[in-house]
Amino acid sequence: MKFAVVVFPGSNCDHDTEYVARTVLGQDVELIWHKDSSLKGADAVILPGGFAHGDYLRTGAIARFSPIMQEVSKFAAAGGPVLGICNGFQVLLEAGLLPGAMLRNRSLKFRCEFLHVGVEQTDTPFTMACRPGQRLRIPIAHGDGNYYAEPEVVAQLERNRQVVFRYVSASGEVSDEANPNGSVNNIAGICNEARNVVGLMPHPERACELAVGSADGLAVFESILKWGRESFDGDTLTMATAPAVLNK
Amino acid sequence: MQARVFVTLKPSVFDPQGTTVAEALHTLGYATVRDVRQGKYFELEIDATSADEARRLAAEAADRLLSNPVIESYRIEVTS
Amino acid sequence: MQARVFVTLKPSVFDPQGTTVAEALHTLGYATVRDVRQGKYFELEIDATSADEARRLAAEAADRLLSNPVIESYRIEVTS
Amino acid sequence: MTPDPITDSVLQRHGVTREEYDRIVSMLGRNPNLTELGIFSVMWSEHCSYKSSRVHLKTLPTTGSRVLQGPGENAGAVDIGDGLAAVFKIESHNHPSFIEPYQGAATGVGGIIRDIFTMGARPIALLNSLRFGPLDDPLVRRTMSGVVSGIGGYGNAIGIPTVGGEIGFDRSYTGNPLVNVFCLGISRADEIIKGTASGVGNAVYYVGAKTGRDGIHGATMASAEFDDTLNEKRPAVQVGDPFMEKLLLEACLEVMKTDALVGIQDMGAAGLTCSTCEMGSRGGAGVEIDVARVPQRETGMTPYEIMLSESQERMLLVVKKGREAEVERIFDKWDLHAVHIGEVTADGRLRVKEHGKVVADIPNRALTDEAPMYRRPMATPGYLETAQKLDLAALPAPPSPREVFKRMLASPGIASKRWVYRQYDHMVRTNTLLLPGMGTAVVRVKETPRALAMSVDCNGRFVYLDPFLGAQLAVAEAARNVACAGGLPIGATNCLNFGNPEKPEIMWQFGRAVEGMGAACRALDIPITGGNVSLYNETDGSGVLPTPVIGVVGLIEDATRVVGRAFRSEGDAVVLLGETRNELGGSEFLHVVHDQIRGLPPQLDLAQEAALQRVLVEGAASGMIRSAHDCAEGGVAVTLAECCFDTQLGVTADLAGVAAAAAKYRETAALFSESASRVVVSVAPAQVAALTAMAEKAGVPARVIGRVGGSRIQIAVEGTRAIDELVSDAERIWATSIESWFAQRRAIA
Ligand SMILES: Nc1ncnc2c1ncn2[C@@H]1O[C@H](COP(=O)(O)OP(=O)(O)O)[C@@H](O)[C@H]1O
Numbered sequence A: 001m002k003f004a005v006v007v008f009p010g011s012n013c014d015h016d017t018e019y020v021a022r023t024v025l026g027q028d029v030e031l032i033w034h035k036d037s038s039l040k041g042a043d044a045v046i047l048p049g050g051f052a053h054g055d056y057l058r059t060g061a062i063a064r065f066s067p068i069m070q071e072v073s074k075f076a077a078a079g080g081p082v083l084g085i086c087n088g089f090q091v092l093l094e095a096g097l098l099p100g101a102m103l104r105n106r107s108l109k110f111r112c113e114f115l116h117v118g119v120e121q122t123d124t125p126f127t128m129a130c131r132p133g134q135r136l137r138i139p140i141a142h143g144d145g146n147y148y149a150e151p152e153v154v155a156q157l158e159r160n161r162q163v164v165f166r167y168v169s170a171s172g173e174v175s176d177e178a179n180p181n182g183s184v185n186n187i188a189g190i191c192n193e194a195r196n197v198v199g200l201m202p203h204p205e206r207a208c209e210l211a212v213g214s215a216d217g218l219a220v221f222e223s224i225l226k227w228g229r230e231s232f233d234g235d236t237l238t239m240a241t242a243p244a245v246l247n248k
Numbered sequence B, C: 001m002q003a004r005v006f007v008t009l010k011p012s013v014f015d016p017q018g019t020t021v022a023e024a025l026h027t028l029g030y031a032t033v034r035d036v037r038q039g040k041y042f043e044l045e046i047d048a049t050s051a052d053e054a055r056r057l058a059a060e061a062a063d064r065l066l067s068n069p070v071i072e073s074y075r076i077e078v079t080s
Numbered sequence D: 001m002t003p004d005p006i007t008d009s010v011l012q013r014h015g016v017t018r019e020e021y022d023r024i025v026s027m028l029g030r031n032p033n034l035t036e037l038g039i040f041s042v043m044w045s046e047h048c049s050y051k052s053s054r055v056h057l058k059t060l061p062t063t064g065s066r067v068l069q070g071p072g073e074n075a076g077a078v079d080i081g082d083g084l085a086a087v088f089k090i091e092s093h094n095h096p097s098f099i100e101p102y103q104g105a106a107t108g109v110g111g112i113i114r115d116i117f118t119m120g121a122r123p124i125a126l127l128n129s130l131r132f133g134p135l136d137d138p139l140v141r142r143t144m145s146g147v148v149s150g151i152g153g154y155g156n157a158i159g160i161p162t163v164g165g166e167i168g169f170d171r172s173y174t175g176n177p178l179v180n181v182f183c184l185g186i187s188r189a190d191e192i193i194k195g196t197a198s199g200v201g202n203a204v205y206y207v208g209a210k211t212g213r214d215g216i217h218g219a220t221m222a223s224a225e226f227d228d229t230l231n232e233k234r235p236a237v238q239v240g241d242p243f244m245e246k247l248l249l250e251a252c253l254e255v256m257k258t259d260a261l262v263g264i265q266d267m268g269a270a271g272l273t274c275s276t277c278e279m280g281s282r283g284g285a286g287v288e289i290d291v292a293r294v295p296q297r298e299t300g301m302t303p304y305e306i307m308l309s310e311s312q313e314r315m316l317l318v319v320k321k322g323r324e325a326e327v328e329r330i331f332d333k334w335d336l337h338a339v340h341i342g343e344v345t346a347d348g349r350l351r352v353k354e355h356g357k358v359v360a361d362i363p364n365r366a367l368t369d370e371a372p373m374y375r376r377p378m379a380t381p382g383y384l385e386t387a388q389k390l391d392l393a394a395l396p397a398p399p400s401p402r403e404v405f406k407r408m409l410a411s412p413g414i415a416s417k418r419w420v421y422r423q424y425d426h427m428v429r430t431n432t433l434l435l436p437g438m439g440t441a442v443v444r445v446k447e448t449p450r451a452l453a454m455s456v457d458c459n460g461r462f463v464y465l466d467p468f469l470g471a472q473l474a475v476a477e478a479a480r481n482v483a484c485a486g487g488l489p490i491g492a493t494n495c496l497n498f499g500n501p502e503k504p505e506i507m508w509q510f511g512r513a514v515e516g517m518g519a520a521c522r523a524l525d526i527p528i529t530g531g532n533v534s535l536y537n538e539t540d541g542s543g544v545l546p547t548p549v550i551g552v553v554g555l556i557e558d559a560t561r562v563v564g565r566a567f568r569s570e571g572d573a574v575v576l577l578g579e580t581r582n583e584l585g586g587s588e589f590l591h592v593v594h595d596q597i598r599g600l601p602p603q604l605d606l607a608q609e610a611a612l613q614r615v616l617v618e619g620a621a622s623g624m625i626r627s628a629h630d631c632a633e634g635g636v637a638v639t640l641a642e643c644c645f646d647t648q649l650g651v652t653a654d655l656a657g658v659a660a661a662a663a664k665y666r667e668t669a670a671l672f673s674e675s676a677s678r679v680v681v682s683v684a685p686a687q688v689a690a691l692t693a694m695a696e697k698a699g700v701p702a703r704v705i706g707r708v709g710g711s712r713i714q715i716a717v718e719g720t721r722a723i724d725e726l727v728s729d730a731e732r733i734w735a736t737s738i739e740s741w742f743a744q745r746r747a748i749a
């Protein structure tokens, strides 16, 4: 499979994401500069973590105007899998590809640590290889991860099963103590209605080798590969079949 | 011409920064401060021929960039 | 009573946020925006009997907590 | 040029003495104008010229088979195999961090990062060493809160992990916190880039943030004691822009891959002045620039202001003639505009023009190599004799061991620093093999089998009580920490934080500490490849504890054999390497229980220390040692507890008594003595014999003191139970102590 990792000025997890795709998973990856206007034939797009444009103004606010975002939107509209990790999630929110917005962490502090998230939905390209309810031990590292949406929007997300990841305790409970930033309903990650665009605050790419503390994040990347295998038609990946795979 | 844009969180959105400031003020003994909301403030120096033009421009900038309508609203003042 | 406190970086202090916002606006085609300075904005709801009292209180809060006199200055407006 | 009249008050404002002024006149063969005086004043300030410290620093060992770059460049470098180099340095930002904690600390991080990527290395790790006053002071909490946010705010945004550090607390730092930041990067050994200007006619480029009036006189401020004129000096604070620096970092590394670059240096203290004359001086060339071409943020800036500005995130480059377009293109891609501001000349002078008119013209060497150097008078401090006396027998009896143990765990110097490191992104770049709290900071070097361990250390109490020994102990501790993780110490950098060098007693502390540091580094075979001196750390005349921080880098050949501090398995044997003596002088115990800094620091046998470290490195490499933790503040008792916390495995141990201590302190000494060269390790029971044999062969005392297991920390002294706590209870005390000071409301107010 071929991954595109978008590089905004200020992205800083671009190389980590590339490393996982290329070195840990042995896939083809291309780093795509934000001013490019092509995704270079990628099968899956990842917006990595970091501080695009310094996160000045609001996280993700300036990045959404980058030329590449038009391509990302088109790719997403065609059913292509798009993953936003941390800052990438924030960009997807600002770009309107996912609903809601991010507020400062309720502690008002940046927070970096390993924690647990529960995988609630396994019909997205990024969770297909997970067991429903699977707990992943992966780290967060953000100052603005306090997910917010209007109550109706949250209700709709819940109804449509669009909450993909939730912060949970080590034993799997959804509790306030397990919520690192104040996100509504402990939301750690969501998908769009078509389920092909996913954003999450924790960093799966930082948890893909036991040497760095956990390999649980691999589940996310292996899901993409599984999605790829199942979406193949002959030897070309056809976006047209993607929704079918997801709805199986 | 100068346009001032005030961006604040909508009333329905919890404002952790404002709340913390309010609590800190209470700790410092300012019991009469009932509530604090924190927002952003922008001063835009604009080459415009009229206050209206400056205001229109600032509003566009606020809509497109300076505020996020999901959580924020804004107000504009123009001075010269 | 509401006191509004505007905290801005002193004119000589570098404002990377404002600069970045200005550049973003230029990229979006707003060439007439010459300069942007970004600051903080606080709305304090104060139980005060006079505008003067509210202003005095807000100034004290600004001095002690809301602004850092080394790099920032502030301005206060009181409305009711 | 018509020389401006230079009065005494002008000299005073520039921190230039009459003698120094006369020297300037004779070097120039004429009176300087004001711009030139400004240039001299910043270059001859303590901060840039090291005029009080150079004679001492020259005695440090700086060479070794692995040293690729010693002191003198922007950072040092050592060979780590596979054709790679570790490039590292530590630097202070103490004074700015007191004035504006967030920005002061943030720009400190920005500055040291530039020093590393300037050498062509990609920065991969940050550490910091911090000192504050006691936390019960709200002002101290505000300072600490701001400093920690600032370090995180910059490092997190630029995407370099802050993987470790240390923090100490003492009253002497209340008005003068220490903020020392260490950065390490990796480059190809044969592609290290230097800060050199050479090749007549080559272009001098400026790139990065525009120049403003910020930080003018920053360098001279950092060299002046704080007093009540502080307010006037306040505008000298700079605001950092990590986003700009991230662009600079990426763009510079990309430019360095071409061979279009001759040299590069960041504009740190003394900005454009320092970078131009130092690059010229290193290359034996001259540099001519026109300040009118320098991008400016404010209008009406004078040449004086432009030359002295300390605006952050700026770099000076010398580009080969004919390659300019190539370099400009790379910067353009990153939305940075490199500006051609001058040329390299043959005459060895720094020539500054404004719209073509010469406004300053000074021989480079007068500003650098020929800057004044002082051998300042030294005198043994008066406090020493009394302070070094400690008579345990005369002290009241200590509280119960259990009580002392709990108070020690809660003492901010010992308590968990989680509140701090949780605010730092310590995982970005996915190299961090031991996260903060799990042991010595270790990062792997991708694409090689290796890893690097790093530790920054200093116990200011020890240095205060005996600067020579205290500095030796700092080196020994940092190297030991690195060895605990399995790292062979291969290089070091230092940051020497002292008071006012014009006071003979301070200068004595400084001189003795440098001697001690040099002796220890020689004995342990650790070259010092660079560092930083921060003097005048005093507020209204009272100095900080002398704090020579050392940062040691260790090489781990096999990144899969990294040793952490936490116990790993139930049933493992706990072995104490080294010997516990009656050494409570300058200890955390005396500080916590008796609020005193007294006595003599622990003795140090450097040969013994070296032997211990060899055992640790070998024991790690062979996979025999499963966990290792240095005994430092708080002694064996605290060390054992810290080994339990991460994995929640308990321990049962029985310690030997310490005969030499006064009877009522024998138990205390066994538990809390801070004797050097000791490490608590755990090994599988089957490995005990092999480990003890290895230790014996090396001449290192090794004694099995207990075993891992259960849910309690049970420590006896000669069979008598002294401490017995649930791991979880002890951990709660230790984990929440610092955090509780910063419960939201308290922290901000
Ligand atoms: N200023 C700091 N920045 C980052 N990490 C820190 C800092 N201070 C302490 N730490 C981390 O907290 C842990 C405990 O620190 P410390 O008690 O000094 O270690 P040790 O027990 O080795 O003496 C270490 O992992 C250390 O790296």
Ligand SMILES: [Mg+2]
Binding pocket: D413, D414, D632, D633
């Ligand atoms: Mg410690």
